[in-house]
Amino acid sequence: MLNVTLAAGAGRRQLGGMNEFTLDKVRLCAGGPMVGRQGFGAMGINTAYYGRTDASEARATLEQALSLGITLFDTADAYGNGANEEFLAPFLAAHRDDVTIATKFGLDNEKPGIFNDPAYIRAAAERSLRRLGVDHIDLYYMHRRDVSVPIEETAGVMAELVTAGKVLHLGLSEVTADELRAAHSIHPIAAVQSEWSLFSRDIETGVVPAAAALGTALVPYSPLGRGVLTGAVPSLQGLEAGDVRHAMPRFAGGNDRANHDLLAPLREIAAAHEATPAQIALAWLHTRQDVFGLPVVPIPGTRSRGRVIENAGGALITLAADELARLDPLAAQVAGDRYADMSFTSAGRE
Numbered sequence: 001m002l003n004v005t006l007a008a009g010a011g012r013r014q015l016g017g018m019n020e021f022t023l024d025k026v027r028l029c030a031g032g033p034m035v036g037r038q039g040f041g042a043m044g045i046n047t048a049y050y051g052r053t054d055a056s057e058a059r060a061t062l063e064q065a066l067s068l069g070i071t072l073f074d075t076a077d078a079y080g081n082g083a084n085e086e087f088l089a090p091f092l093a094a095h096r097d098d099v100t101i102a103t104k105f106g107l108d109n110e111k112p113g114i115f116n117d118p119a120y121i122r123a124a125a126e127r128s129l130r131r132l133g134v135d136h137i138d139l140y141y142m143h144r145r146d147v148s149v150p151i152e153e154t155a156g157v158m159a160e161l162v163t164a165g166k167v168l169h170l171g172l173s174e175v176t177a178d179e180l181r182a183a184h185s186i187h188p189i190a191a192v193q194s195e196w197s198l199f200s201r202d203i204e205t206g207v208v209p210a211a212a213a214l215g216t217a218l219v220p221y222s223p224l225g226r227g228v229l230t231g232a233v234p235s236l237q238g239l240e241a242g243d244v245r246h247a248m249p250r251f252a253g254g255n256d257r258a259n260h261d262l263l264a265p266l267r268e269i270a271a272a273h274e275a276t277p278a279q280i281a282l283a284w285l286h287t288r289q290d291v292f293g294l295p296v297v298p299i300p301g302t303r304s305r306g307r308v309i310e311n312a313g314g315a316l317i318t319l320a321a322d323e324l325a326r327l328d329p330l331a332a333q334v335a336g337d338r339y340a341d342m343s344f345t346s347a348g349r350e
């Protein structure tokens with residue numbers, strides 16, 4: 001039996017002694033897909049980003065997510081150099097009508113750099129379609145901005161993919177508010193995917209209000225701060241040698257412990273709700289929908305069934321005003337940048 005703690009809330013029901021519930025749905029944008037209000041980040045399920053993986057548990061985790069009403073599944077061609085897309089193909093074949101599949105182009109593991117030019121995008125889309133085993137991609141993101149290509153040109157070729165029926169909706173990752181508006185003037189942008197969590201709030205200044213004004217949804221990535229907000233990463237010491245967090249400023253040079261030490265209010269609020277820190281971190285992100293007036297669909301990633309249930313439970317928790325006030329100062333106290341090279345992020349170009 002999976003042992004998880006769930007907060008009481010709408011949609012929860014007890015079946016056979018196990019906590020089971022189905023997430024509400026939210027429409028990503030006008031004319032866009034209805035998706036479960038929390039999605040699933042597949043990046044780490046069969047790749048080495050956050051430690052070793054188990055294919056059978058990963059497949060079970062995908063099925064568990066879907067059974068909870070999680071329908072937006074996120075991958076990218078760069079994850080495992082195509083292996084993550086390939087891993088999702090059988091799952092998609094079994095559940096094509098129930099899943100909204102999102103993938104991305106622009107980061108290439110074979111040649112370092114960022115690529116947004118038309119020829120690259122057309123070829124990347126064909127590769128992703130083939131690896132995913134689908135005839136269209138539901139949501140296709142530009143993963144990172146190549147500043148040598150005008151964003152209007154990039155959006156134009158992405159729009160051609162929509163016209164050709166190869167892509168249904170367009171998204172952009174780590175764009176500035178100006179880049180989002182420029183791309184949106186060429187073709188509606190259904191979603192911006194950028195890092196957003198209790199520890200990473202830089203996009204609240206420009207990108208989120210711009211998305212709200214345009215009717216674009218926000219899909220927060222790394223909503224658990226790459227694990228630190230769960231309390232399960234007290235230091236780098238417990239992580240495997242190949243874990244990407246060894247090279248990330250928020251975990252290196254002692255910042256791992258300093259940031260872990262910021263979690264006291266999160267733990268206390270979690271205890272008051274009989275919940276976990278991960279659930280409170282996700283519940284906080286869900287409150288952003290009303291604060292900013294736009295759909296917010298976080299995509300936490302995990303390799304395990306138990307944690308996918310736990311994380312989905314975060315969408316059922318309602319936080320009080322005084323709890324939100326206690327969580328508000330955390331982001332300003334975080335040690336270290338999100339990335340070693342912030343020019344790849346919206347904050348680095350704004």
Ligand SMILES: NC(=O)c1ccc[n+]([C@@H]2O[C@H](COP(=O)([O-])OP(=O)(O)OC[C@H]3O[C@@H](n4cnc5c(N)ncnc54)[C@H](OP(=O)(O)O)[C@@H]3O)[C@@H](O)[C@H]2O)c1
Nearest residue numbers: 041042043050221222223224225226227230300301302303
């Ligand atoms: N657009 C972009 O540039 C970009 C960048 C990064 C990520 N993404 C997307 O966003 C998704 C999510 O981001 P992320 O995976 O970087 O970070 P995340 O969701 O913030 O954190 C994932 C980490 O937290 C751990 N974790 C998850 N739930 C947990 C729980 N309840 N308790 C304890 N630990 C838990 C996971 O380990 P376990 O597997 O052991 O649970 C994993 O190490 C990715 O899968 C990817 O699809 C996009």
